[in-house]
Amino acid sequence: MTLTSIEWKAVSAGYNGTTVIENIDFAVRRGQRVGLIGRNGAGKTTTLATAMGFTQLRGGSILIDGKSAASLSPSRRSNLGIGWVPQTRDVFRSLTVEENLLAGLKSQPATRLDRAYEFFPRLAERRRNLGSALSGGEQQMLSIARALMGDPGIILMDEPLEGLAPVVAAEVMQTIRRLADEQEVGIVLVEQHVGLVTEFCEDILVLERGQPTFHGATKDLLANPDILDRAIGLAR
């Protein structure tokens, strides 16, 4: 897959006549790790979902490899190489792990399945288990593994560690690091633990009530703790 960039250019977007995010300028390139932080309801999911084409774009544009995505459906965007790990996980409970991985794929190269299992050995062990029998951590692994099946150049991850016990979260985070390091997959990470985001990501966008209050290098954000304090609360 040759996807190399996604850009948000002065993006405003929302749902059913409302505008939820405004003036978002943000970008991720292949091999890059960027973070998106903000309180509950700040518009993090909406920002990712807009890149996939799941919201109503009210202004600005999403550029995929430099070209406007306006006419592209979500499935077309996914075929171009954008992986999507939704906050809701969306595992099919009545399908097995392997059926979940293969669902919706037109071609089903065994190599992709092998790669997904190589990144998540736990899923290989549970390949015949139903989605409904998986733990929260395993469901999250399955959700990321499913995004890998499309051979993405960039993956949008919406709180992939949410609700996981610390030891499982660390395991999933380790795999996300490997994806970035070994496969040079670009990653947008939405995550509540600010320390994880500042440690993992080179660039960060901070949202407050749908508005960007910071976009730039992580080190510059760390030099401005007042921004973090206001947007997130330092306790987090």
Ligand SMILES: Nc1ncnc2c1ncn2[C@@H]1O[C@H](COP(=O)(O)OP(=O)(O)OP(=O)(O)O)[C@@H](O)[C@H]1O
């Ligand atoms: N499908 C939808 N239809 C209408 N409004 C929505 C929809 N999804 C989200 N919203 C609203 O948009 C705003 C931003 O929500 P969003 O889910 O993007 O925030 P978030 O930063 O991801 O929050 P969280 O940390 O809770 O996941 C909220 O006010 C929310 O109620």
Ligand SMILES: [Mg+2]
């Ligand atoms: Mg969200």
